Amino acid sequence: MKVNCPTCQSEVEWSAESPFRPFCSKRCQLIDLGEWAAEEKRIPAQATQEELERALPDIEEIEAMLAQQGDSFFRDH
Numbered sequence: 514m515k516v517n518c519p520t521c522q523s524e525v526e527w528s529a530e531s532p533f534r535p536f537c538s539k540r541c542q543l544i545d546l547g548e549w550a551a552e553e554k555r556i557p558a559q560a561t562q563e564e565l566e567r568a569l570p571d572i573e574e575i576e577a578m579l580a581q582q583g584d585s586f587f588r589d590h
């Protein structure tokens with residue numbers, strides 16, 4: 514079974530091998546979670562991977578921000 518990544522629309526296999534499903538990657542998961550906090554850096558829904566690379570400032574920054582907020586819904590494990 515396959516689903517489309519909500520962030521970049523890539524096909525994602527819905528299995529244990531895709532830990533970030535329905536997102537294709539941790540990057541896309543973070544983009545989705547971080548969008549609300551980065552209005553000015555809004556990512557087009559149909560953005561390509563290259564566009565995401567350019568539009569997304571810094572994954573570490575978003576991770577740090579989420580950590581600071583103590584979001585319990587976002588976990589690595």
Ligand SMILES: [Zn+2]
Nearest residue numbers: 518521537541
């Ligand atoms: Zn994706």
